[in-house]
Amino acid sequence: xxxxxxxxxxxxxxxxxxxxxxxxxxxxxxxxxxxxxxxxxxxxxxxxxxxxxxxxxxxxxxxxxxxxxxxxxxxxxxxxxxxxxxxxxxxxxxxxxxxxxxxxxxxxxxxxxxxxxxxxxxxxxxxxxxxxxxxxxxxxxxxxxxxxxxxxxxxxxxxxxxxxxxxxxxxxxxxxxxxxxxxxxxxxxxxxxxxxxxxxxxxxxxxxxxxxxxxxxxxxxxxxxxxxxxxxxxxxxxxxxxxxxxxxxxxxxxxxxxxxxxxxxxxxxxxxxxxxxxxxxxxxxxxxxxxxxxxxxxxxxxxxxxxxxxxxxxxxxxxxxxxxxxxxxxxxxxxxxxxxxxxxxxxxxxxxxxxxxxxxxxxxxxxxxxxxxxxxxxxxxxxxxxxxxxxxxxxxxxxxxxxxxxxxxxxxxxxxxxxxxxxxxxxxxxxxxxxxxxxxxxxxxxxxxxxxxxxxxxxxxxxxxxxxxxxxxxxxxxxxxxxxxxxxxxxxxxxxxxxxxxxxxxxxxxxxxxxxxxxxxxxxxxxxxxxxxxxxxxxxxxxxxxxxxxxxxxxxxxxxxxx
RNA sequence: UGGGAAGUAGCCAAGUGGUUAAGGCACGGGUUUUUGAUACCUGCAUCCGAAGGUUCGAGUCCUUCCUUCCCAGCCA
Numbered sequence: 244x245x246x247x248x249x250x251x252x253x254x255x256x257x258x259x260x261x262x263x264x265x266x267x268x269x270x271x272x273x274x275x276x277x278x279x280x281x282x283x284x285x286x287x288x289x290x291x292x293x294x295x296x297x298x299x300x301x302x303x304x305x306x307x308x309x310x311x312x313x314x315x316x317x318x319x320x321x322x323x324x325x326x327x328x329x330x331x332x333x334x335x336x337x338x339x340x341x342x343x344x345x346x347x348x349x350x351x352x353x354x355x356x357x358x359x360x361x362x363x364x365x366x367x368x369x370x371x372x373x374x375x376x377x378x379x380x381x382x383x384x385x386x387x388x389x390x391x392x393x394x395x396x397x398x399x400x401x402x403x404x405x406x407x408x409x410x411x412x413x414x415x416x417x418x419x420x421x422x423x424x425x426x427x428x429x430x431x432x433x434x435x436x437x438x439x440x441x442x443x444x445x446x447x448x449x450x451x452x453x454x455x456x457x458x459x460x461x462x463x464x465x466x467x468x469x470x471x472x473x474x475x476x477x478x479x480x481x482x483x484x485x486x487x488x489x490x491x492x493x494x495x496x497x498x499x500x501x502x503x504x505x506x507x508x509x510x511x512x513x514x515x516x517x518x519x520x521x522x523x524x525x526x527x528x529x530x531x532x533x534x535x536x537x538x539x540x541x542x543x544x545x546x547x548x549x550x551x552x553x554x555x556x557x558x559x560x561x562x563x564x565x566x567x568x569x570x571x572x573x574x575x576x577x578x579x580x581x582x583x584x585x586x587x588x589x590x591x592x593x594x595x596x597x598x599x600x601x602x603x604x605x606x607x608x609x610x611x612x613x614x615x616x617x618x619x620x621x622x623x624x625x626x627x628x629x630x631x632x633x634x635x636x637x638x639x640x641x642x643x644x645x646x647x648x649x650x651x652x653x654x655x656x657x658x659x660x661x662x663x664x665x666x667x668x669x670x671x672x673x674x675x676x677x678x679x680x681x682x683x684x685x686x687x688x689x690x691x692x693x694x695x696x697x698x699x700x701x702x703x704x705x706x707x708x709x710x711x712x713x714x715x716x717x718x719x720x721x722x723x724x725x726x727x728x729x730x731x732x733x734x735x736x737x738x739x740x741x742x743x744x745x746x747x748x749x750x751x752x753x754x755x756x757x758x759x760x761x762x763x764x765x766x767x768x769x770x771x772x773x774x775x776x777x778x779x780x781x782x783x784x785x786x787x788x789x790x791x792x793x794x795x796x797x798x799x800x801x802x803x804x805x806x
Numbered sequence: 807u808g809g810g811a812a813g814u815a816g817c818c819a820a821g822u823g824g825u826u827a828a829g830g831c832a833c834g835g836g837u838u839u840u841u842g843a844u845a846c847c848u849g850c851a852u853c854c855g856a857a858g859g860u861u862c863g864a865g866u867c868c869u870u871c872c873u874u875c876c877c878a879g880c881c882a
Contacts, residue, residue, distance in 0.1 A: 249829085250820095250829085251819085251820050251821085251828085251829090253819095278882090279882095280881085280882050282881090282882080312882065314881090314882080315881060315882070317881090318881075318882090368880095370880095371880095372879080372880055375879095375880075376878075376879090379878060380808095380878075381808085381878055382807080382808055382809075382877070382878060383807055383808045383809095384808080384878095385808085386878090413880080414880065416880090417880050419880095426809085427808050427809040427810090428808095428809055428810075428877080429808090429809080429877060429878050430877070430878095432878085435879085435880050437880085438879095438880035439880080440880080454880095456879090456880075456881085456882090457881070457882050458882095460882095461882085477810095477811070477812090477875080477876070478875090478876055478877080478882095479876095479882090480810055480811060480876070480877090481809075481810055481811090481876070481877050482877090483810090484810095503811085505812085505875095510817085558818075558819090558830060558831075559818060559819085560818065560819055560820090560830095562812095562818090562819070563811070563812060564812060564813075564818085564819085565811090565812070565874080565875055565876090566817075566818060566819095567817075567818090568817065568818055568831090569816085569817045569818075569831060569832065571817085571831060571832060572817075572818070572830080572831045572832080573831095574831095575830090575831060575832090576831090578843090578844095579844095582843080582844060583844095587841080613840095616839095616840090616841085616843095616844080617844070617845095646842095648842080649842090657840055658840095659840060659841070660840070661840095690840085691840045692840075699840090700842090701842085702839095702840050702841065702842090703841095704841075766841085766843090768841050768843085769841045769842085769843070770841090793841075793842095793843050793844090794842095794843065794844090795842075795843085796842055796843090797842040798842090799842095800842080
């Protein structure tokens with residue numbers, strides 16, 4: 244990871260340092276919170292928020308709470324709560340004992356609502372949803388007061404009590420804050436505080452049939468928990484006055500402040516819950532944890548590391564500009580991290596037979612293969628070498644193009660860790676497809692160098708035809724082929740990448756691969772980074788997911804040459 | 807068109823009136839290399855949305871304009 248010391252402070256860090264310096268922070272301990280609504284799976288966008296909130300607490304010796312914002316029981320579920328917690332832990336953050344739920348505060352919230360009513364600052368409104376919309380006005384026209392706005396306090400108290408007791412059907416009444424129907428900020432035009440909802444709540448069951456709204460719950464929850472810096476995304480800027488209104492209600496003695504940053508957008512990716520849900524529901528992907536999904540569970544299964552994602556988020560920075568980050572930056576971070584830790588293995592994905600004619604039949608030699616050239620501590624493992632091998636089909640060319648320095652008739656290349664070989668001839672089937680390549684090896688070149696020190700330009704990976712294992716390899720690519728899915732036609736489905744998953748059923752892999760478990764970071768040399776699939780891989784049927792390719796300047800060059 | 811925000815390279819992003827406008831990604835050139843990977847070296851904004859103005863001096867201050875995003879849930 245790069246020098247944290249040298250990275251300039253972002254605007255939130257500056258605010259915190261100022262607050263700390265000015266003694267505005269109780270006990271000099273900042274308190275942040277990550278407040279997801281448990282209505283879906285966490286995605287890459289959430290990672291930014293998690294890193295900001297937990298990261299700030301870490302950096303300034305503060306505390307970060309996990310608060311499940313569970314005020315809309317219709318959409319929420321325990322399943323989501325569990326996955327959210329597991330995803331945060333995977334990222335390496337821990338809230339310790341500070342696990343809270345907005346629903347923990349329902350009683351307190353109710354008391355505060357009562358108090359507002361008694362003070363004439365809230366009223367029970369009988370306007371229907373449609374009427375309320377009419378009365379609210381528009382962006383350019385002020386709203387007008389509800390006929391119920393001046394309902395007597397006693398009547399409000401009675402009605403609110405009965406709302407709570409379940410005497411009214413959904414939609415008949417709401418509790419509203421009496422603020423200003425003419426405010427240029429629509430959020431201040433008497434926002435709803437409570438609505439009636441007969442739904443089973445994951446935690447409070449049937450205890451309540453009125454549920455508090457975000458603008459009421461969130462600021463007060465922050466205040467109750469002693470949050471000092473309440474950090475959210477830009478679209479809540481307009482809610483800040485409502486936030487400040489709620490936290491200045493009489494009797495609330497802690498005043499948190501809200502700060503907004505730009506959410507994370509990445510090209511080629513879709514982060515909308517609705518659209519992701521559509522992909523899942525219509526089997527366009529295998530589920531929320533499909534390795535092509537931008538969900539935390541998806542990228543985890545794909546083989547991304549939490550360290551890479553944290554580094555990515557830190558490189559993106561925190562600001563108020565709504566931008567779109569290049570997908571390539573994320574891939575860079577994944578490669579950079581995996582390069583340092585992935586175990587190197589040889590896997591031939593598109594095999595063609597290579598027969599070493601002058602190598603004894605039946606002989607097996609074992610070579611030491613380093614597990615990671617970046618990390619000598621990582622040790623070595625053995626690979627078997629025999630007369631018949633597999634190499635990648637694209638590592639041989641019958642008529643080599645300019646600049647090609649892999650195997651062709653008469654050319655000598657190195658087989659990684661093993662010998663120098665020179666191609667001599669090819670076998671073809673009736674259609675002219677190459678079925679085998681014949682070569683000779685130089686016994687003096689054992690280990691990959693020769694006494695005379697002669698160089699070869701190409702080094703290929705390989706696998707012994709008899710001493711290898713077969714595996715399914717899933718070549719994942721971007722789910723969408725357009726930078727901004729849907730921008731061209733208006734329908735993001737039009738930009739689905741038909742090649743986002745290419746399955747190789749019978750890849751040839753060195754035996755060492757059988758020891759790889761999901762969670763182990765692998766590099767198939769010259770092919771990319773891979774991880775055993777956490778759902779489908781088993782000792783009987785190995786399945787590997789491609790996490791990300793290696794950078795490939797050769798294919799770039801080929802493109803330039805028009806091949 | 808009301809309100810709230812934001813505009814510095816292809817993409818992020820420092821910069822808070824004073825040398826030739828940080829850094830990363832991407833991209834180009836090169837060196838090393840038993841991964842055409844990695845690593846390393848190197849190039850890449852006479853210019854800061856635009857136009858005026860203040861100033862000895864402006865990306866930084868002022869004015870006007872332009873562009874983009876967010877807000878009219880009894881969602882969060």
